[in-house]
Amino acid sequence: MKSKERIDVWISPEGAITLDAVGYTGSSCEEATRFLEAELGTIGRKQRTRDYYRKNTRHQSNQQEQQS
């Protein structure tokens, strides 16, 4: 895990868990939370935010910025 990355895990009083991967770009966020998802229970819903669609690598992200 890089220093800017973190995973927030909320556990409700009913035992429902929400995972939020913060500071990741691209699909690395899904890889980062996979170990928790596999162990904690059954997955309900995944919702991707805008950062998910940003590319990871530097030269690609420069091109993305010109387009967006």
Next chain:
Amino acid sequence: MSHFTTIQTQIRDVEALEAACTELGVELLRDTQARGFNHTTRHGQLVVRLKGPYDIAANRAEGAEGTAGSDSYELATDWWNGHVAAEVGPNYGRLLQLYGVHKTMREAAKKRLRVTRHQENDGSIRITLAA
């Protein structure tokens, strides 16, 4: 933020359940009878021995021939008169919450991640994992 995932907690890790029970101030017993209404009992592979008159039995479903059984424990108890709900919340909520907390911390420790735990105002518990 990159993505949100929602998960319904399932009990699979006995040590995490034990840690949750310890935090609740109750014992986790193995292979014994759980007390129910009117002196009835049911068997539990695991039994959460509550402070009140009834216990929670936890059992994993056995597979039919040729299939694997279930990984996760199903909970069963006697909800009569609110005794169990007073200790673990309606629908085992508080027990599931603490199981989720301890299971998350165990998985984080395996990856050598730093963990902080916060109590939120709405009754949720937030665990943050960082490098």
